[in-house]
Amino acid sequence: MGIAADIIIIVLAALGGGLLAHALRQPLILGYILAGVLIGPFTGGVTVSDVHDIEKLAEIGVALLLFALGLEFSLKELRPVRLIALFGAPLQILLTIGFGFLVGTYLGWTPVASLWLGGLVSLSSTMVILKTLMNQGMMGTLSSKVMVGILIVQDLAVVPLMILLPQVSDPKAGLPVLGVALLKGVLFLAVMLFVGARILPWILTRIARWNSRELFVLSITAIGLGVGYATYQIGLSFALGAFVAGMVLSESDYGHQALSDIIPLRDLFSLLFFTSVGMLLDPAFLLDNWVGVLKLVLMISLGKGLILAISTRCFGYGNVVPLAVGLGMFQIGEFSFVLGQVGFSGGFLSGEEHSFILSATILSMLMTPLISGLTVPLYRLKSRYSRADAIATVNLPPEGLHGHIVIAGGGRVGQHIAHLLTQVEVPFIIIEMNHNRLEECKKLGFPAIYGDSSQEIVLEAANLGVAQQVLITLPNIIDTEAIVRQVHNRYPALNMVVRAEGAEQMRALYDDGVYMVILPELEAGLEIARQALLHLKLPIPVIQRYTDALRRDHYHPDREMGKDHLEISLLKNARDHLELNWERLGQDSLMVGQSIRALDIRRTTGVSIVGVLREGSFSPNPSADFVFLAGDLIAVLGNSSQCVEISALA
DSSP, X not given: OTHHHHHHHHHHHHHHHHHHHHHTTOOHHHHHHHHHHHTSTTSOSSOOSOHHHHHHHHXXXXXXXXXXXXXXXXXXXXXXXXHIIIIIHHHHHHHHHHHHHHHHHHTTOOHHHHHXXXXXXXXXOHHHHHHHHHHHTXXXXXHHHHHHHHHHHHHHHHHHHHHHGGGTTOHHHHHHXXXXXXXXXXXXXXXXXXXXXXXXXXXXXXXHTTTOHHHHHHHHXXXXXXXXXXXXXXXSOHHHHXXXXXXXXXXXXXXXXXXXXXXXXXXXXXXXHXXXXXXXOOHHHHHHTHHHHHHHHHHHHHHHHHHHHHHHHHTTOOTTHHHHHHHHSOSOOTHHHHHHHXXXXXXXXXXXXXXXXXXXXXXXXXHHHHHHTTHHHHHHHHHHHSOOOOOEEESOOTXXXXXXXXXXXXXXXXXXXXXXXXXXXXXXXXXXXOHHHHHHHHHHTOOEEESOTTSHHHHHHTTXXXXXXXXXXXXXXXXXHHHHHHHHHHOTTSEEEEEOSSHHHHHHHHHTTOSEEEOHHHXXXXXXXXXXXXXXXXXXXXXXXXXXXXHHHHHOSSXXXXXXXXXXXXXXXXXXXXXEEEEEOOTXXXXXXXXXXXXXXXXXXXXXXXXXXEXXXXXXXXXXXXXXXTTOEEEEEEOHHHHHHHHHHO
16 A cells, blocks of 8 residues: 555554553653654564655645644734844854854764754754644743744744755855855745735635635645745745745635634644654664763753743843743754755765764654743742742833732633723733733733732732732633632632632632632523523523522532622622513503503502613603603513513503
């Protein structure tokens, strides 16, 4: 079956590796890489017959990933990181090349091989970093934007590196070639941004009018890979072309649909990439040279991570950003496989040196999800024992914060709460760690703080000591519990309302001192059921009785309510038991031409007339002398049987 059999083997092995990684609560990419090691040419057993063909297919995975990234990418979103992307990334590449040269010299490599080592390790893995950020839910944060900005410039740097590194022995010969490549890159970007921005959306508009989902998916795939192939033909990066195509389409009306359609295809070919990476690892070489490989990995990871973190800090980024960038981008990138093959085939790297670089690259990729996952706990540890950076705030009231509500989490739930509090003029402050959401809060005019709600310095910035209440809207129970403990330890009497998933989390949060826990799924289910029962004309008191019983069973089965909470609950029940009905008076209504006093409605029916809508004008609480006319829409307040009686008169 040839390559078809190879793909079947890869998919089955990746499934096993993915299931194992999921069971161990590790990122799936680790399982894919380990699966590639098992079915690679160095381990025996079931083996892929042609690794080279699989590597070619894996290039499609890289292109599709960058195409999807381009669809999510917006030049507007990179404005906050444009300086570090345009100036910091080239500086980081040059510093890392110099550091890699020193490492190679220390290991006893030749000057030429050491320079190649520096060039190879200067680039980080776009594929691994993006997958890691997606799995961690960190896409959209300021840290991720800084990383994406640097990665874009690193990917652009592949072309000059491929031209310059082989020319290290004769730099003059390489300069004209580099100049031509740069000219090609500038012309390509100009064509795509000014011509492609009009042609590609026009094509998708015509195809979308045919209402064929299959043709639409085929079209966006063809655009992403076709533009990538065109850039490859003119001597530029295949993946770079796909990214630019996605970036152009992201500005069209069909960007979101294109992204949702391309994701399954992207994930499938990404699987091929990661397994092909695992196939390159020779376990025998690694066992024989594990000390040297480990030394190389540690030196490169520490040095490169520090260079990235310090560069980020020098460009004005504080708080968690330098730590996240250093721990997220320390690895050696996938383009080192391409550059390494060029160096090996050109005689610039020996077979042993090439194997060292391949092994170090794969190990650094394997380490990325684990090391990157340490960002939050290490930042919390740093914040606890060192002077914290200045807290970024937006829209804070000039009179300061006092008697306010603190909302931990500025997502959709937090923003809904903020809208309501704004309408009733209750002061509040939002704490949000996601930079995108912070920008949304800023545009909406909400006062907000950029930071981690579980950190003492951030809570101090929110003036928690004089706050009335803390509302925790975060969906992640680990983050929620960290905030609850921090707040309860400092202000045990402060009222906290949080969201949770399930009874087990709810009980744990109550044990930690939370005043009220909300179960979103329960509330959604009750409201959907309530609307269904209202449509069936069941009396409101009956519906309310059942929903109240369900809430009692789920929220407070083993917990005594406080007096204040009991009063609020009783008031809510009393409100819900009062039915407000609207009745339209027809021409033959017994009420037409009569006043409220003459009809003696309160005594005869028991309802109260609380309002009348007539010809676009509303009269609240009409007097006893108010005379009804045909077409009046009257608002009546009473119970079910009383409302039936007034309907007979209308």
